[in-house]
Amino acid sequence: MPALATPPHSTRLVVVQPLRRRHCAGCRRGPVSMVVLEDGAPRCLDCADLGHLVFLPRGDTALTRRSREESTLSVVVVRFNRRKGRYERQGVLVEEAGLVRAEARCLADAEARRRRRARDARRRAAQDARFTEAFATEILRLFPGCPVDRARTIAAHASVRGSGRVGRSAAGRALSEGAVVSAVVASVRHLDTSYDRLLMSGVPRREARLRIAAGVETVLREWGWGAGIGSGGT
Numbered sequence: 001m002p003a004l005a006t007p008p009h010s011t012r013l014v015v016v017q018p019l020r021r022r023h024c025a026g027c028r029r030g031p032v033s034m035v036v037l038e039d040g041a042p043r044c045l046d047c048a049d050l051g052h053l054v055f056l057p058r059g060d061t062a063l064t065r066r067s068r069e070e071s072t073l074s075v076v077v078v079r080f081n082r083r084k085g086r087y088e089r090q091g092v093l094v095e096e097a098g099l100v101r102a103e104a105r106c107l108a109d110a111e112a113r114r115r116r117r118a119r120d121a122r123r124r125a126a127q128d129a130r131f132t133e134a135f136a137t138e139i140l141r142l143f144p145g146c147p148v149d150r151a152r153t154i155a156a157h158a159s160v161r162g163s164g165r166v167g168r169s170a171a172g173r174a175l176s177e178g179a180v181v182s183a184v185v186a187s188v189r190h191l192d193t194s195y196d197r198l199l200m201s202g203v204p205r206r207e208a209r210l211r212i213a214a215g216v217e218t219v220l221r222e223w224g225w226g227a228g229i230g231s232g233g234t
Contacts, residue, residue, distance in 0.1 A: 017077060071094040146224075153187075
């Protein structure tokens, strides 16, 4: 297909980015990067009375839409894709003042979104802090001998948002006894026994848990919990 074949939607004002730079058929200037086809002949933007417009590349949908809303005159810019055999949109020509107003609107929206994200982050942080405190309180209720700082550390670790840990499960959010105990057992297993070293030395997980089960139960008893749960948790 010729580089300056008539683009689609020819009843609308369309500007073409030719594959090869062309000279204007009116003023003979060139080469020019954008042309308007009039009776098949390329004319530069100045000769087509579009020289006062500025080019806005595609990519920012909101800015493009608002620039066209703010401009009395706007023009689609296309370029022929030889591989696909069709014209593809490259952007728009809009009035500079319209683009400035559109950018201001987008910046205002961006600032509003930033403030909303900040508010949401503060709200989530407050929610997380309350939940972590409640989780720590439940740990201390079930394990009254657990050091307070340790209970808070366990609660903070188990309840990290998006972590997939037991504190973020449905049972954890409901502060079920099973979830709380599981979080405590996991902490004891990793921090108070040789479990991690056993795993690093190649001992299978199930066997490693069996080896350290008595040590886990000992710590839990010291913290005021009954025996028999050393191999549970995550």
